[in-house]
Amino acid sequence: MTVLILTAEQDVTADMVVAKLHERGVPMVRLDPADLPGKAVLSADYAHGDFDGYLSVNGHVLSMGGLRSVWVRRPGEPAAHAAEPSAWLTAETRQALFGMLYSASTRWMNHPRRAEQARHKPWQLRVAHSSGFAVPPTVITTAPRVAQQFVQEYGDVVVKSASGPPPGEPPAALPTTLVGPDTDFSGVAAGPALLQRYIPKRADIRLTGIGTRLFAARKAAEPGQVDGRFGETGNGWEPTPVPHRIARAVHDYLAFTGLAYAAFDFAEDAEGIWWFLECNQGGQFGFVELETGQPIADEVAVWLAQRRPGLRIPEEH
Amino acid sequence: MDRNQADTQVNPKCASQKRRDVMTFTPMWQKVMNSLRPCHVWLGIDHRATAGGSFVRPFTLNYAQPSGQSAAVPPYHFDVSLQLNVLPDGRPAVSDRALLMATGTTTSTAGSQTHFDD
Numbered sequence A: 001m002t003v004l005i006l007t008a009e010q011d012v013t014a015d016m017v018v019a020k021l022h023e024r025g026v027p028m029v030r031l032d033p034a035d036l037p038g039k040a041v042l043s044a045d046y047a048h049g050d051f052d053g054y055l056s057v058n059g060h061v062l063s064m065g066g067l068r069s070v071w072v073r074r075p076g077e078p079a080a081h082a083a084e085p086s087a088w089l090t091a092e093t094r095q096a097l098f099g100m101l102y103s104a105s106t107r108w109m110n111h112p113r114r115a116e117q118a119r120h121k122p123w124q125l126r127v128a129h130s131s132g133f134a135v136p137p138t139v140i141t142t143a144p145r146v147a148q149q150f151v152q153e154y155g156d157v158v159v160k161s162a163s164g165p166p167p168g169e170p171p172a173a174l175p176t177t178l179v180g181p182d183t184d185f186s187g188v189a190a191g192p193a194l195l196q197r198y199i200p201k202r203a204d205i206r207l208t209g210i211g212t213r214l215f216a217a218r219k220a221a222e223p224g225q226v227d228g229r230f231g232e233t234g235n236g237w238e239p240t241p242v243p244h245r246i247a248r249a250v251h252d253y254l255a256f257t258g259l260a261y262a263a264f265d266f267a268e269d270a271e272g273i274w275w276f277l278e279c280n281q282g283g284q285f286g287f288v289e290l291e292t293g294q295p296i297a298d299e300v301a302v303w304l305a306q307r308r309p310g311l312r313i314p315e316e317h
Numbered sequence B: 001m002d003r004n005q006a007d008t009q010v011n012p013k014c015a016s017q018k019r020r021d022v023m024t025f026t027p028m029w030q031k032v033m034n035s036l037r038p039c040h041v042w043l044g045i046d047h048r049a050t051a052g053g054s055f056v057r058p059f060t061l062n063y064a065q066p067s068g069q070s071a072a073v074p075p076y077h078f079d080v081s082l083q084l085n086v087l088p089d090g091r092p093a094v095s096d097r098a099l100l101m102a103t104g105t106t107t108s109t110a111g112s113q114t115h116f117d118d
């Protein structure tokens, strides 16, 4: 039984898991969907009421009957490396690859359908709320007046993007930033603004969940600091215990969303409350493992290598 | 914690009606908006911001900045047999902690930059 990892070749975070799978003697195939067609070859046949499929890349072969699990890490777009890439070729190749993988009986970290929905930040806040997390008051709006009223009501308010920074060269960053009461909100009519009450925080928390295993890391914040990723403070990530009610809420969140892997961001306030900020279904973990020594890559490898579905996460087909 | 839970919901009374804003471009627009007057007011519909067809920069983009990260060529290459990246001396790249720390792909900011769901 073989593990399939969908990711780009340059992804050294995936290497951390590949190394653990090698240590454990678990067969695996690593594929960047961008290399299909070309470097990678695929065939799936649906005949006589039966199905089987094969995938080969760099001399490694995988049959759908022997597929143990799929890890969707940082895959390229299907056919992106083709001699003549096009949106149509990408769509055709996506059909071939994912149509075949969905036909197999396997476990997903994370299933693309679950992942797609889980990326929506406004929905995350709703699920977080019903899972029992504290969620800062938030608005997403294309109405300038609503944005202005929100800032008047809550005072210290941050703006952040829902989907990440805009793509392009040179690469852009979009740090979470405080907006003042005198801000010109007219641009809100030209693009949705996600505004949230600022949490005066003692620390940023990153919690990584793999199946039922949770690893939390804490990075102390400087007074008034906004985006924990920007500005050198000299503080690093340290392991921290997961409070019981947070663990319960995380398990509820993962069960409801059907995610096998997720990386949560929280802001810890002066009373020690962990405020839910977001849940990244494909969040990075390499930086946490390197700084805290928490064995996250090994836990991912263990999950992928399992032969039976996890207890809490339903098997995906 | 519970003290904030009510705050997270945005005007639930309007929730089912808000969707109908997508009807803005139908001939029914005026009628629909009038029937939703309380919501209409709450939503602060204000077409002056985009009137005249002049370009207005999406609000959130005002807070974008250059990430300052260079696209340096990493000192490792993909080994097709091992299916992971190796250093020039053949050791796996993951065995070099200092290198990993310096490599953008494992850090949170680099993830945000290249992947929308870091």
Ligand SMILES: Nc1ncnc2c1ncn2[C@@H]1O[C@H](COP(=O)(O)OP(=O)(O)O)[C@@H](O)[C@H]1O
Pocket: A136, A158, A160, A161, A164, A174, A176, A196, A197, A198, A199, A200, A201, A204, A226, A227, A228, A229, A265, A267, A277, A278, B112, B118
């Ligand atoms: N409401 C908030 N109060 C305080 N800090 C915040 C708040 N929202 C975000 N941050 C800071 O900004 C960082 C990025 O915000 P986050 O919600 O995780 O979005 P993303 O990582 O997608 O940009 C957080 O990790 C945290 O340090």
Ligand SMILES: [Mg+2]
Pocket: A265, A278, B118
């Ligand atoms: Mg985040």
